[in-house]
Amino acid sequence: MSTTTERKTDIGPPHYEQFLHPIIKANYGKWKYHETLKPGVLVHVAESGDKIFTVRAASPRLISTNFLRKMTGLADKYADGYLRFTSRNNIEFLLANKDNIDPLIKDINAAGTLVGGTNNAISNVIHTQGWVHCHSSATDASGLVKVVMDELAEYFTSMKLPHKLRIAVACCLNMCGAVHASDIAVLGVHRTPPHIDHKNLPNQCEIPTTVASCPNNAIRPTSIEGRATVKVDEEKCMYCGNCFGVCPAMPIADPLNDGVSIWVGGKICNARTEPMFTKLVIPYIPNNPPRWPEVTSAVKNIVELYAKNAKPYERMGEWINRIGWPKFFDLTGIEFTKYHLDDFKHAGTTYRRSLQNRY
Amino acid sequence: MSTTTERKTDIGPPHYEQFLHPIIKANYGKWKYHETLKPGVLVHVAESGDKIFTVRAASPRLISTNFLRKMTGLADKYADGYLRFTSRNNIEFLLANKDNIDPLIKDINAAGTLVGGTNNAISNVIHTQGWVHCHSSATDASGLVKVVMDELAEYFTSMKLPHKLRIAVACCLNMCGAVHASDIAVLGVHRTPPHIDHKNLPNQCEIPTTVASCPNNAIRPTSIEGRATVKVDEEKCMYCGNCFGVCPAMPIADPLNDGVSIWVGGKICNARTEPMFTKLVIPYIPNNPPRWPEVTSAVKNIVELYAKNAKPYERMGEWINRIGWPKFFDLTGIEFTKYHLDDFKHAGTTYRRSLQNRY
């Protein structure tokens, strides 16, 4: 199918208008309100009175053309051939006809996936490449998403949580996604310093860039047998892997010690409270593929406590702020350790500099 | 009066018990509640039913034995000889007899001072030495307190503010007092780098200590005509005067440029909100002794706006947080400048990292 026509460059993506459902085109910018008809099903009502129905289906994000063809098939069948993806990688079918909703849902389920993710649900998991594609990963991403969501699927297909709950998974500290601002995050971590391949380093890496890449100034230029290379001050290294990002001769993967950490309480939207960063709760769980049972049960425990104790419209972080961190650690039974005490740049601002405290 | 007896050392202060009014001694640790009878007058009621009355009088803090003898005279006359000072330098007479209150107040006024400072009042001003005693000062302290409180005396003798209002004055960035956590603070500032007396520096100063004293690494060791001294990178100096504190050969006073800055919104107690630092509102007002009219009118303007707009139980900082800083600058008519934008160590944490904003 390769063509012989003139080579095109810098054309950019096609104009979106051609992909908009006629109802959307007609009511563009003139929507009045929306309602959630049931989990995964929204209706948006325009000022004109027109309605567009949305059916939201989960996707593993790492998919094949097989899977996608199934979805476009369903779009053709029920949605006049119109579909979109959400910012959290769900698939949305855009329907003119309300009567198509239930048959579509049936077919979606038959195709092996679920409908849901709206309102007070756990939506799809923002995640990254992991062992499937990235050289930098301390864990797998797609597998973790699968096992975590297997455990929590009922919260995707229902809307019974106090509020939205957003989960993210990333396979290394680069956090290619939403780890730093999610209700719950699972983050791959290394726990040992990089190994230095002094033979290749001088050819493969630029020394000043490598030195500058370290957040903690642990890398110093040095020379071995007359060749410029670097050394790592192991007292200062906190295993972030950024040096490996710029210098392939500093691999950091360590099967014995790589694993995952768990974080909670981040948030992005500005509703009620300002955006919040995610905070550490479990510093380390060993990689235990294929189903990481310690990870899934830790996450499930947190979700269930949130489900039970938070009040309506409280996001994870808002709930924890209401009850206080000491209580959160109590309730979850998670151990509070020295690793929870910040020691990075603004650590001093995290100390409790007030008498307001819980006992 | 010098004695010939053995020299005593390390005896510490006398035991406080001998200075406690008998009613206090009898009810020590057994107080039940208190009431404010009128501005400057409290009654504390013990579980036993006993009462002790407190009359609070202003003091300029910088006083003479003349003044103090007048006060002890009044204590003898009305308070069985018992008096104390508060953590804000007011004088408290401790009375067993309610009937003594009004005559005492009359005599206090006759002695040239005022009764008040309780509850929703402006209490005495925490302040420092200034030109009266300190080598480091960029302004005077006692004079500033006098002119500011002349302007605000009615708020000392009444309790008509929304809540307590605490003012502090300090004559240099060392802030020997409460500037960093006051409702309103007046702070002496320098605005030019220190002069270096290269002749005396080598003898008078320890170079490593001098270099280390600079918060901004503006000082470097150097040598001039073979003698070790220091130089100041004027681009980096922000005139804090800390180098002068450790090195007399680096005087920083500059009559042409020294002056005062005004700060608001700090708070110490834990009631309702956590302690808060005071924030910059007016970066610079020239020294204009003896009555610093620009300073007094700026402070008065802020106090009056607070009095008018804050709700009951709102401290200055709590009020500003409720209405937002943009509104505060609007209301006061104070110009917002680049100097208000933090550029010190944790500056990044002060940026508005949220969409929640006022227009």
Next chain:
Amino acid sequence: MSDELKTPLLDELEKGAWPSFVTDLKSMAGKSNMVKDLLRQLEKSYRDKRGYWKHGGLVGVMGYGGGVIGRYSALPDEFPGVSHFHTLRINQTSGWFYTSKALNELMDIWDEHGSGLLNMHGSTGDLVFLGTVSDELEPTFRAVTEKGWDLGGSGSDLRTPSCCVGPARCENACFDTMALTYNITHKYQDELHRPMFNYKYKIKMSGCPNDCTAAIARSDMGVIGIWKDDIRVNQAEFANYVDSGFNVQEFVVEKCPTKCISVEGKEIKIDNSNCVKCMHCINTMPKALAVGKDRGVAITLGAKAPIVEGALFGSVMVPFMKMEPPFEEFHDLLGRIWEFWDEYGKNRERIGEFIVRIGLATFIEGIGLDPIPQMVKQPRDNPYIFFEEYYKEEEEK
């Protein structure tokens, strides 16, 4: 290697309610050797608890510096199907809208030229073609451009801009996210395809402060819809919420961050002068309340993940800007930002780190904005002020 595909560990991931990528990938393994070897290598990763990819190399399509991530197996002899396994980032449409037809065309191309695996979508927003050999990069590129598509960003360039559904299907949209994204993407094709910046520069558009694209957390520049005037109120619909038993007091009034809502009987009153546009009341009662009419955007700069200096949320540079085609004021500002960052930023220094390093006052001076209190949570609390103006004497004493 035997041709048989044995993946006992991965097979465990075929169980459970969530759609299984393993099942899906296995359905492709017959068609594609790449997929088969990918599964094999992944199985080994699951056994050994480590990845088997080499550090990416420099591969791409002619004339472009970005849009392709090179990837090579560390065990090419064992898994020849993935000895090369590069990804192409295909620039998605505004709001991720597609037709079946368009997607099917792309699938045809990818089945022909690559592994047939995809990410719908990458975290930055691209439609990611996951895995092909170096020789297929250029043919894939030709095929997709032929159908009207192009590559997205990677490396130190403008990254693929993305946006929320906005006016296409949301009543909250305060500006045309879709149009602006299209406009930016096309105007800066050069910046997008040819890395020339200090580091990556991501732009995300969200139609309102709900920020459904996470612009304030994940984009160097967030363009987020906002309004300046009053929240529009439909009192009749509000009364319906009250009548329906919805606990307005607990769920709305008390949760308003500035407590600027009050309810009298069945009437809602909002002190709009103190509303911080958080969206909560509008979110909870979409039939009764709506964003105002005087709409535009706030512009934030500097969000990023933690490496190197710690994670940052974006910080407000412009609290309000009108945003109508041709978006001149915006492009003007963006130009000044890029110019200043280009001149004074360091290599691999994201704009958020750059601003913190040089200070907000210096930064806004550099890009020609005036200081306003909306840019900060609060004025400085330390007295370390660099006074620039002072009086000079004729002579030093």
Next chain:
Amino acid sequence: MSDELKTPLLDELEKGAWPSFVTDLKSMAGKSNMVKDLLRQLEKSYRDKRGYWKHGGLVGVMGYGGGVIGRYSALPDEFPGVSHFHTLRINQTSGWFYTSKALNELMDIWDEHGSGLLNMHGSTGDLVFLGTVSDELEPTFRAVTEKGWDLGGSGSDLRTPSCCVGPARCENACFDTMALTYNITHKYQDELHRPMFNYKYKIKMSGCPNDCTAAIARSDMGVIGIWKDDIRVNQAEFANYVDSGFNVQEFVVEKCPTKCISVEGKEIKIDNSNCVKCMHCINTMPKALAVGKDRGVAITLGAKAPIVEGALFGSVMVPFMKMEPPFEEFHDLLGRIWEFWDEYGKNRERIGEFIVRIGLATFIEGIGLDPIPQMVKQPRDNPYIFFEEYYKEEEEK
């Protein structure tokens, strides 16, 4: 200099409602040349807009390293009365309680040996004798010790501890501030008088979280009263507040930081498990509410003014400790803190700066405390963890 005292500028400070230090000082000028020249030099400062004091020198009393601040005029020829003008810091009593008799005795001493000017009190809490010549330091010292008084701290030593009125006249006192202050002051006379620390170390005692000594803002170590059990409630008195028209809803319930108060009819309910002991409800309704019975202190470390690293509030090290004479647990902890700071702190590094530099985890390990969530606002939000435990392989690959 003529003997006449002309202070036209200072005279402006005799006007106005607030008590005038100028009037007071002028009343002394006849008796004391020191005061006269002080006023003259101050007048010159007011005219020239600058101080005329030299950098302090090392003066003191025999065997003490602290308690005296040396001060010399920069213009000793012009103002000989203040050519020396040193201050002595006299250690005040617990809670600043005095009798007229005791103060009069001190006044007699000071009129004889010094300027007759004082600060009642210095910002750290001392009774400050303001201004005398070097030769009078030792005689003054002898005279005050004769009457049972001693010097306070200055320099790199334990500074004079101070405390709020506490149990002497306050219903909120959760521990005996007066007794602890007396105990500390006497136990550490050596640390107070002979500077041997890295830098100053201030201790302030407040009987409850109202913190009437500003311990959390102005002391390296704050000892602040707190309780662990329930707030004591007198429902009858509460009903009186309600009946009196006091707006409990607006002024108390809504202002509780954790919203743990509710009112049913005329009855108040407090969810004590979520109360953060802020004191607000107790402050507003002292007849109805009182601090609990299970009392002790919280200990904070590290408050200070901005030089060098920026101002700090104290941070909680021990959220709750029982505090009964002889205060052994407290002294034990203080000993460990001083030892660790002494060993690893730098010259002129306050303890608050020290903790930030080495990190809280290292610090508490050094002083033998376990990490607990009460020590921080929140756990870390960055992933830069120094893992200390990890698995080791027999052999490196």
